[in-house]
Amino acid sequence: MENEKKIVGRCPKCGGNVVKTCKGFRCENSIGDNPSCNLNINGILGNRKMSDDEITELLTNRRIMLDGFMSKEGKAFPTVLELTDNGEVLMQSVxxxxxxxxxxxxxxxxxxxxxxxxxxxxxxxxxxxxxxxxxxxxxxxxxxxxxxxxxxxxxxxxxxxxxxxxxxxxxxxxxxxxxxx
Ligand SMILES: [Zn+2]
Ligand SMILES: [Zn+2]
Known part of the structure; x- marks a missing residue:
């Protein structure tokens, strides 16, 4: 099963599968020589490691509220991650x-x-x-x-x-x- 991939959800930009990679999560259509998409979500956001389930919820609901992000001063804080139509992940506490x-x-x-x-x-x-x-x-x-x-x-x-x-x-x-x- 060398081509087996772990699918965590659907791409908000092109509808393709989002798969887990060594650095995070990306759209299957952003991989290869002629990528038609560029969705790429880092596996670490705000100094916090993202679990597969959390990425699935973010892709499904476009937002997720999470604790345990870490400021530069080392203080833990919660925030809401928001996935835009462009595939950007925003941190939004409001x-x-x-x-x-x-x-x-x-x-x-x-x-x-x-x-x-x-x-x-x-x-x-x-x-x-x-x-x-x-x-x-x-x-x-x-x-x-x-x-x-x-x-x-x-x-x-x-x-x-x-x-x-x-x-x-x-x-x-x-x-x-x-x-x-
Ligand atoms: Zn895509
Ligand atoms: Zn008030």
């Missing part, structure tokens, strides 16, 4: 607009925070914990709270005694707190 003040909401290590938190003239303390009741919020769920004021589905959460309950997460009427609905 996930939506603040329902309280309209500022940018950024993903942080422990919470999604309003960027106006440090604004001296109009400070906004809106934030959404990333872990609520033992449920790790997904990017989609956080965006639903920001855009629609409530998650579309009930989320599985856990009490101190281990019992499970399911609630939707949404905004309080004053749009400052996250409440279980």
């Amino acid at each position: 996930i939506g607009k603040c329902p309280n003040c309209g500022g940018d909401i950024r993903v942080g290590n422990r919470a999604f925070n309003c960027s106006n938190f440090t604004n001296q003239t109009s400070k906004c303390e809106f934030s959404i914990w990333r872990n609520i009741g033992g449920h790790q919020l997904t990017l989609t769920e956080a965006q639903e709270i920001c855009e629609k004021g409530i998650t579309s589905a009930e989320l599985e959460m856990y009490r101190d005694d281990g019992s499970v309950y399911r609630k939707r997460l949404g905004l309080s009427p004053d749009k400052l707190q996250i409440v279980k609905i």
